[in-house]
Amino acid sequence: MKRLVLLSPEESAVRLSRLRSSLADAGIDAALISDNANIYYLTGRVFAGYVYVPAVGPEIYFVRRPIGLEGDGVVYIRKPEQIAETIGLNVPATLALELDVTTWSDVSRLSAIFGESKTANASPLMRRLRAVKTEAEIRLMKISGEKQERVYRRVPHLYRQGMTDMELQVEIERLSRLEGCLGQFRISGDSMELYMGNVLAGENADNPTPYDFAMGGEGLDPSLPVGCNGSIIKPGESVMVDVNGNYTGYMTDMTRTFAITTVDTLAQKAHKCSIDICAAIAAAGTPGTEAKSLYTIAEKMAAEAGLERYFMGHKQKAGFVGHGVGIEINELPVIAPRSKDILAENNTIALEPKFVIPGVGAVGIENTYIVTTQGMECITNAPQQIISFT
């Protein structure tokens, strides 16, 4: 038998008690959690089943699969209807389900089991909790940052003359995986899709995608229209590398720009502007800061440099310069014009002020930061300038 909860007892208690406080604050009596990302947050592992957390009283882990897990509160079930047998008469007056990630059919089935409970939404609540990382989570993110950095430092050596963007991406994927990258790219929201990462060379960066990522690309097939499209990498073009940093279950997000030799002065200027924006936001991003004010910094600096036409895309623009990152790539806070998020200590945020320069491609950087009282601490520390392939 193996322990179901892989978190230390202290870490588990911290996360559960924060969830209980949120429930109590919202006047909710219990939460029933089934999303893999949230189950991983609450237990340190993924299992098929549910974590039932009452505002008052012990948590229960309802497990469908795998076999062989044990611990306080572990109850094996074959189907969710069996939850009712365990809960018995302690039916919560209000039950929070993950309405933003669970399907209509699954919510209907769960609601029927708790027929007398009023349904509330656990999704925004869990998103807010998960946005503020614990020390243990930050340790895992720093490990991912270090490993991702090690891979990025070796990217220039992977290039061979005549390579396509796809061939380069495959070699980066291989290097990442051998370094321990899990590959999996957890994203909240079904409509977001990406395979391991995005390598954008030259004009392909200006191809718009259906997805809500910072950058686009045509992709290799209309069934997955994002990223590299098989073009040969040419001198004078930029090659933007934004590849998965999930080495621990917690992701860092990092982008660097490469070129065979160099890129034109406009692209160089835009790249420098991206580095400067990151530094300016990192300095300003202390706890209590409005996320939208950080977007304004980026927008102003891009405009002052005369680069607004290229900022966050050229033909199609993204509506944000940064986003929370952790178990999923699109966490809170969002650094966007109309964001209502306020930065908190131990938010972990990826900043990606990028530019698409026609005839050159995408330039700029992305780093992952931890919000501290001194500003944002970078945990993805590879060289930031445009790097020539060697």
Next chain:
Amino acid sequence: MKRLVLLSPEESAVRLSRLRSSLADAGIDAALISDNANIYYLTGRVFAGYVYVPAVGPEIYFVRRPIGLEGDGVVYIRKPEQIAETIGLNVPATLALELDVTTWSDVSRLSAIFGESKTANASPLMRRLRAVKTEAEIRLMKISGEKQERVYRRVPHLYRQGMTDMELQVEIERLSRLEGCLGQFRISGDSMELYMGNVLAGENADNPTPYDFAMGGEGLDPSLPVGCNGSIIKPGESVMVDVNGNYTGYMTDMTRTFAITTVDTLAQKAHKCSIDICAAIAAAGTPGTEAKSLYTIAEKMAAEAGLERYFMGHKQKAGFVGHGVGIEINELPVIAPRSKDILAENNTIALEPKFVIPGVGAVGIENTYIVTTQGMECITNAPQQIISFT
């Protein structure tokens, strides 16, 4: 401007008219489709938005992203509420939404837009439609099968002495990607997760997973507990390779078993039984056959060979021997004991009767087949015996 619908006009008409017939049969007035897999099915591309298909009247493509698509019925929107403006007074009495894949929150928002419509479930309807492939879809599946086969034939040459299961998987991933594999593994259902594929060596095959796949594995991290776990591949163990065959937007699913030299006689017997089960089911699987009767064939043959303890897993067992495959890896029909599915011509089905032998590992094969009036035609034709690494 680019064409929104990438299917030929004839192909598009076939798929839409089949959907319209299903709607009419079910007494539903219109469907609003937003799932990426279903949008790809109806248009030949993924976009962010909705396909609105009334049982009677022209279809409308509501597009949020990317910019620059055009064609009959294309309407750009920023938010779903704008759909109402276009529909105007033609509000359907009954509207089908994808209740099994769309979140509670998104369904609620869409239902509110169509306030006067009764909501029906488009998910089972689309799953049934997509289970029967058109000739154009079968062409794409055959291309995937050929490419996947080419990769599998080269797997024995990727092994190096002292390699871990993970290192072998990475080299297979690289080879697949260079052959054109898109990597993306479309799965219906949020709780199913896997990165590109599963390489199971030795005892790791007996580690149970939370996921509803045929085989398990501990995985590299508790955040993604499935597949290879970093063990060194040892003589006498089996190495089961089940890696992504998505080369065209349509996947084939294929498994082969390898070994450094050979495996013991029990494992050899089980492997042969797997090949025999595939052949027996393929011969029996004509249109009109009950899916559950094919499961019974597998179960009986495993029992007659004295292998039921190892059939479809040892410590934890999977509940099926086959599944539909196409745009997603888990389509209809399901070959399981209580399946109500009936085979139809041009179903595409992966059969994977597998065994886990303690002390050896996973053995058996998997192939993808097309259901024809003559039985099931295999489209993944690499050698089936246990193959020694060279």
